[in-house]
Amino acid sequence: MTGDGGTPVLEVEDVGLAFAGVTAIDGVSFDVRPAELFAVIGPNGAGKTSVFNVLSGVYRPQRGRVRFLGEDILSRRPHEIAAMGLARTFQNVELFHNLTVLDNLMLGRHHHFRYGALAALAWLGRARRQELAARAAVEDIIDFLELAAWRRHPVRLLPYGVQKRVELGRALAMEPRLLLLDEPVAGMNLEETEDTARYVLDIRDELGIPIVLVDHDMGLVMDLADRVLVLDFGRRVALGTPAEVQRDPKVIEAYLGGSS
Amino acid sequence: MSTGAPPETARPEAAGRPAAARRRARRPGGRPLLYTSYAQDMALLDTRAKKIWFYGIVLAALLASQVLVDDMLSLLAMAYVVAIGAIGLNIVTGYAGQVSLGHAFFLAIGAYTGAAISGDPDGRVLGLGVTSILVWLPAAGLAAALAGVIVAPLATRLRGLYLAIVTLGLVFLGEHIFKEWDQLTGGPGVGRPAAVVELFGLRLDRPGPLGSKEQQLYLLMLVLLVVFAVAARNLARSRIGRGFAAIRDRDIAAEVIGVPLTRYKLLAFAISSFYAGCAGALLYTVTGFFDPGSFNLLMSVQFIAMVLIGGVATISGSIAGALFITLLPRLTRELPALVPVISADTTQTPNVFQVETVLYGLLIVLFLVFEPRGLFGVWIRVRNYWKSWPFSY
Numbered sequence: 175m176t177g178d179g180g181t182p183v184l185e186v187e188d189v190g191l192a193f194a195g196v197t198a199i200d201g202v203s204f205d206v207r208p209a210e211l212f213a214v215i216g217p218n219g220a221g222k223t224s225v226f227n228v229l230s231g232v233y234r235p236q237r238g239r240v241r242f243l244g245e246d247i248l249s250r251r252p253h254e255i256a257a258m259g260l261a262r263t264f265q266n267v268e269l270f271h272n273l274t275v276l277d278n279l280m281l282g283r284h285h286h287f288r289y290g291a292l293a294a295l296a297w298l299g300r301a302r303r304q305e306l307a308a309r310a311a312v313e314d315i316i317d318f319l320e321l322a323a324w325r326r327h328p329v330r331l332l333p334y335g336v337q338k339r340v341e342l343g344r345a346l347a348m349e350p351r352l353l354l355l356d357e358p359v360a361g362m363n364l365e366e367t368e369d370t371a372r373y374v375l376d377i378r379d380e381l382g383i384p385i386v387l388v389d390h391d392m393g394l395v396m397d398l399a400d401r402v403l404v405l406d407f408g409r410r411v412a413l414g415t416p417a418e419v420q421r422d423p424k425v426i427e428a429y430l431g432g433s434s
Numbered sequence: 435m436s437t438g439a440p441p442e443t444a445r446p447e448a449a450g451r452p453a454a455a456r457r458r459a460r461r462p463g464g465r466p467l468l469y470t471s472y473a474q475d476m477a478l479l480d481t482r483a484k485k486i487w488f489y490g491i492v493l494a495a496l497l498a499s500q501v502l503v504d505d506m507l508s509l510l511a512m513a514y515v516v517a518i519g520a521i522g523l524n525i526v527t528g529y530a531g532q533v534s535l536g537h538a539f540f541l542a543i544g545a546y547t548g549a550a551i552s553g554d555p556d557g558r559v560l561g562l563g564v565t566s567i568l569v570w571l572p573a574a575g576l577a578a579a580l581a582g583v584i585v586a587p588l589a590t591r592l593r594g595l596y597l598a599i600v601t602l603g604l605v606f607l608g609e610h611i612f613k614e615w616d617q618l619t620g621g622p623g624v625g626r627p628a629a630v631v632e633l634f635g636l637r638l639d640r641p642g643p644l645g646s647k648e649q650q651l652y653l654l655m656l657v658l659l660v661v662f663a664v665a666a667r668n669l670a671r672s673r674i675g676r677g678f679a680a681i682r683d684r685d686i687a688a689e690v691i692g693v694p695l696t697r698y699k700l701l702a703f704a705i706s707s708f709y710a711g712c713a714g715a716l717l718y719t720v721t722g723f724f725d726p727g728s729f730n731l732l733m734s735v736q737f738i739a740m741v742l743i744g745g746v747a748t749i750s751g752s753i754a755g756a757l758f759i760t761l762l763p764r765l766t767r768e769l770p771a772l773v774p775v776i777s778a779d780t781t782q783t784p785n786v787f788q789v790e791t792v793l794y795g796l797l798i799v800l801f802l803v804f805e806p807r808g809l810f811g812v813w814i815r816v817r818n819y820w821k822s823w824p825f826s827y
């Protein structure tokens with residue numbers, strides 16, 4: 175099992191977030207270690223997506239601290255956090271739906287480009303060189319995620335499962351130092367779920383990218399994750415290995431007590 | 435997996451094509467859609483068909499300067515300039531998704547900057563006497579770009595309709611300022627001379643080595659349009675063009691993958707306004723004179739019409755839309771002769787100008803309902819039809 179030791183990639187300390195009276199996150203703390211596959215689970219409305227929105231700079235929490243690669247990121251804009259190497263996918267696919275698969279993936283590499291508007295207008299050497307290099311990198315991702323058949327299709331025309339894969343590809347194209355996946359298998363059939371699980375493991379094992387994976391049910395997560403954080407009503411219910419968490423009476427109650 | 439993608443070898447293009455396209459590609463006489471490198475795949479004119487069309491049209495346009503009557507050349511020269519402006523509006527509205535009704539305002543800034551820099555220093559209105567187009571054209575573009583940068587913060591606060599209405603306010607503001615400021619503009623009803631077109635000591639607005647005044651200006655505008663259009667296509671396929679499309683399609687996701695929203699909206703307005711400013715400075719060099727009343731709401735609406743009719747987020751569509759809208763009045767002017775009910779006299783109803791205005795509106799509505807991709811979409815349909823000919827399906 176990987177993920178033990180080393181300074182944490184991500185440190186979340188006592189984060190609290192509320193919307194006009196509704197508490198979304200209530201004093202949650204956890205850390206993610208290098209090459210770790212860290213899962214966050216909890217029923218709908220538990221605050222999982224809100225945690226991601228805080229990490230990627232979309233929401234600003236009222237209290238707490240978040241450090242990514244040792245730096246405080248709470249005061250930073252989303253695009254700055256992205257440039258530091260934090261990539262994410264969304265629960266409801268958020269692709270650029272009029273653009274092709276290729277352009278969506280190229281957009282993932284946005285902050286790797288180092289040329290300005292004038293070079294772009296003239297398509298000068300620097301712009302052209304960087305675009306070609308980016309294209310080569312994107313083609314590797316297309317191969318890895320088996321997207322070749324869809325390369326030139328506008329993403330809005332693609333089946334849902336493929337869209338999810340394109341979104342994963344866009345995040346990978348960012349060459350992230352940490353990858354956040356929000357319910358990557360939601361709405362997928364068994365075969366697609368298994369494929370996604372394989373991609374997730376490959377990303378962690380072959381690319382060594384630490385991953386935070388959100389899921390609302392335990393199935394997938396228990397097989398894959400090194401550690402699991404369980405949230406309910408914005409609060410941390412448990413944190414530990416899948417085996418530890420599964421035995422925890424509070425977890426059993428959160429999952430079985432509330433919903434039945 | 436839902437794709438079941440076969441292990442394709444012919445990267446990058448042939449593999450990505452659906453079966454139908456691949457079949458078509460093997461048609462005898464057709465060029466196999468197989469690229470040998472990413473450089474070729476990412477080239478501006480990436481297929482032979484595109485190359486033939488591009489060079490063919492440019493050649494035809496060059497030949498036109500020798501064939502057409504001066505009157506027609508003047509009209510086309512104006513249409514080419516208008517096309518530069520339409521490309522500009524398409525950058526901010528079509529690509530970046532920021533609806534602007536203020537385009538006429540930016541044209542006005544360019545027009546007055548160009549005219550003032552190149553104007554007669556001893557004339558009735560403001561003039562600095564620097565007649566080289568290499569000076570006043572970039573200056574006109576930059577002045578308008580600066581105005582665009584000042585206006586852009588509105589776009590970070592307002593969206594959609596609200597932004598459209600506020601930018602509309604710019605047009606009214608500009609109209610007022612330009613009508614009052616008669617040292618610069620000559621005042622309403624009087625106007626001032628347009629920019630003086632001089633290139634390397636050669637006056638292009640007089641008969642010269644390239645032919646008549648009309649022929650020279652026509653060729654100048656043609657060259658400029660090609661330069662501006664190619665630059666815009668380059669921009670569109672660059673990181674910046676993709677960034678624009680990203681903020682148009684989904685702004686939150688755009689930020690989260692690293693596209694700085696505020697900076698990109700600023701950039702879109704700056705570049706768009708640069709195009710508008712250059713178009714404004716050039717527009718009246720053909721007729722020689724212009725009035726501060728020209729930069730009104732109708733002009734902004736006409737530019738919107740060009741973008742919508744030509745095709746949102748396409749450069750060739752912007753040009754087609756500009757040609758269409760500029761040449762349309764020439765056709766409607768013939769109406770009184772054909773349909774006696776329609777009068778050429780503005781005091782009568784219905785007159786040709788009313789018919790024109792209604793026609794713009796009607797065309798916008800028809801295109802939005804039946805072909806949202808505009809003339810560009812019509813072209814794609816025609817092309818696809820012929821591509822599969824004779825096996826039309």
Ligand SMILES: Nc1ncnc2c1ncn2[C@@H]1O[C@H](COP(=O)(O)OP(=O)(O)O)[C@@H](O)[C@H]1O
Nearest residue numbers: 193196197198217218219220221222223224225
């Ligand atoms: N933008 C928002 N405005 C108001 N309430 C929100 C917002 N985002 C999330 N919430 C609330 O925060 C709580 C947690 O939501 P969320 O993080 O989406 O949960 P999960 O992803 O675990 O299903 C819910 O009660 C939700 O209604």
Ligand SMILES: [Mg+2]
Nearest residue numbers: 222223224265
């Ligand atoms: Mg959620």
